[in-house]
Amino acid sequence: MIKLYHVGKTYGERDALRDVNVHVERGEFVYITGASGAGKSTFLRMLYGAEAPSTGKLLISGQNVTRLARDRMPFLRRNVGVIHQDFKLLLDRRVGDNVALTLEVIGAPRDQIRRRVPAVLNLVGLKGREDARVAELSGGEQQRVAIARAIVNDPAVLLADEPTGNLDGAMAVEVMEILHAINLRGTTVLVATHDVGLMERFPKRRLRLEGGRVLEARPRTPGPGRFEAGNSA
Amino acid sequence: MMHDLIRRTLRGLGEHPYVSVVSTAVITTSLMLVGAWALVTLQIEVILGAWQQDAHVSLWLKQDSTPEARAALVDRVKARPEVTEVTYVTEVEASTWLRAHMPELGPALDDLGETALPASVEVVLGADYATTETASSFAAELQADPSVTSVDHAADWVARAQAFLGLFRTIGIVFGVVVAAAALFLVANTVHLGVYARRDEVEIMRLVGATDSYIIAPFAAEGALQGAAGSVTAMLLLGGISHLLTRQAGEVFAAVMGQAELPFLPGVWLAGLTLLGISVGAVAHAISVYRFLGRVP
Numbered sequence A: 001m002i003k004l005y006h007v008g009k010t011y012g013e014r015d016a017l018r019d020v021n022v023h024v025e026r027g028e029f030v031y032i033t034g035a036s037g038a039g040k041s042t043f044l045r046m047l048y049g050a051e052a053p054s055t056g057k058l059l060i061s062g063q064n065v066t067r068l069a070r071d072r073m074p075f076l077r078r079n080v081g082v083i084h085q086d087f088k089l090l091l092d093r094r095v096g097d098n099v100a101l102t103l104e105v106i107g108a109p110r111d112q113i114r115r116r117v118p119a120v121l122n123l124v125g126l127k128g129r130e131d132a133r134v135a136e137l138s139g140g141e142q143q144r145v146a147i148a149r150a151i152v153n154d155p156a157v158l159l160a161d162e163p164t165g166n167l168d169g170a171m172a173v174e175v176m177e178i179l180h181a182i183n184l185r186g187t188t189v190l191v192a193t194h195d196v197g198l199m200e201r202f203p204k205r206r207l208r209l210e211g212g213r214v215l216e217a218r219p220r221t222p223g224p225g226r227f228e229a230g231n232s233a
Numbered sequence B: 001m002m003h004d005l006i007r008r009t010l011r012g013l014g015e016h017p018y019v020s021v022v023s024t025a026v027i028t029t030s031l032m033l034v035g036a037w038a039l040v041t042l043q044i045e046v047i048l049g050a051w052q053q054d055a056h057v058s059l060w061l062k063q064d065s066t067p068e069a070r071a072a073l074v075d076r077v078k079a080r081p082e083v084t085e086v087t088y089v090t091e092v093e094a095s096t097w098l099r100a101h102m103p104e105l106g107p108a109l110d111d112l113g114e115t116a117l118p119a120s121v122e123v124v125l126g127a128d129y130a131t132t133e134t135a136s137s138f139a140a141e142l143q144a145d146p147s148v149t150s151v152d153h154a155a156d157w158v159a160r161a162q163a164f165l166g167l168f169r170t171i172g173i174v175f176g177v178v179v180a181a182a183a184l185f186l187v188a189n190t191v192h193l194g195v196y197a198r199r200d201e202v203e204i205m206r207l208v209g210a211t212d213s214y215i216i217a218p219f220a221a222e223g224a225l226q227g228a229a230g231s232v233t234a235m236l237l238l239g240g241i242s243h244l245l246t247r248q249a250g251e252v253f254a255a256v257m258g259q260a261e262l263p264f265l266p267g268v269w270l271a272g273l274t275l276l277g278i279s280v281g282a283v284a285h286a287i288s289v290y291r292f293l294g295r296v297p
Helices: A040-047 A070-077 A095-105 A110-123 A139-151 A169-184 A196-201 B002-015 B017-053 B067-078 B091-101 B103-112 B132-143 B154-197 B199-207 B212-257 B267-293
Strands: A002-011 A014-024 A029-033 A055-060 A080-083 A157-161 A188-192 A205-210 A213-216 B056-061 B083-089 B120-125 B148-153
Touching (some): A002 A040, A014 A213, A029 A169, A040 A055, A040 A188, A070 A080, A070 B212, A095 A110, A095 B199, A110 A169, A139 A169, A157 A169, A169 A188, B002 B017, B017 B212, B091 B103, B120 B132, B154 B199, B154 B267, B199 B212, B212 B267
Parallel strands (some): A029 A188
Antiparallel strands (some): A002 A014, A002 A055, B083 B120
């Protein structure tokens, strides 16, 4: 599903990522962990084409993202849902508008949008909240809206960059439960986090980044997913 | 898709009225400048047309020419096929006319005597011969007559004015291009502020897989609507100014142009200005958003 071969990313003199080799299978749930500045966000940003690797090769569903032309990038993103720590929502719009945006962009018919948006809001626990203003929602609810927007078009991959970073404990758990439910439906999920408690509560494969390298990939509690030691995972 | 585009366009206009108003004002101002140039060009053409129709030639006679020679000259001129009207004006008649029209010159004319002004033969050419070339060749031929000291005709003025009009048109085209480019630049920068205000929306659309054309389309449509509004406003303002000028200075126009009402821009010009406004609005918006998209990951 996702394959990185000797991928590196350099900003000026600084190496954000160095010689990263990672394979993630279809339907896996993987944590990308590490301290702040370890390269977690850079790793995810490369997966949805917001950053281009400086070296190496990156494949998603067999497509070489490294060589993807600008005009092909939107089609990659339609297959890769992204969730941010700061939600990235249109606060002055309704919940339904925010979620429908993903479908409008791909030219989905109106009746399909009318059916799909309530269904996915139901999935993230926001049933009947289509008409609510996003600005009026709590942080946890806003993150659910962001998740709904990311999965409404059934992407093969879901990337979440510190999705619980702005949430309190109970809300963070709820969001993680939603992400796991999405994974159980077959979506490949990668979550960047440094929340050890959540990783222990929801044990899955871990890729630990340090100084731009993948140093280990060992879940404390064995869970589904492949892992290997060293700089390859 | 069209329904979606219209909805997004109207929402953009409604959410950012300030940017819409400023963009429309810039387009209006630019089109008023271009429209004003077109109007002035049109008025000059009308004046030149009136001058050309009024193909008048004055033959100034030598003081020592005999009455017989003058009469023979008048007969010869009358016999010409291109001539429709001939009037012989004696020295006394010329002085009388000048005294009547410029009484302040009376004392000076008294000192100079009755023959202060030369006699003349005033000739009007027929409409079919009222061209610069015909008037020039007619004047040159009569200049050679022994009774004639000099010949004045409007053809020279018309030729010079036409040359000026040609230059004015060229300058106007360059001016129009410069104004359109300036409008494009100003609108693009104004819109850039609007795009920046909507950067979250643009970034999110990019994030969920919107193509550049999907993002640009409603902005370009907004620009086209603003351009159309700016064009109509500019034409209404120009029409109003033209009407005011006619009311204030109709007599002057009647004297110079032969008609008190200033002619307004013809339909093809109005259509062209509208098209220019729509194009400037749409292209400026598209350029601005495209530039912004270059900075969005």
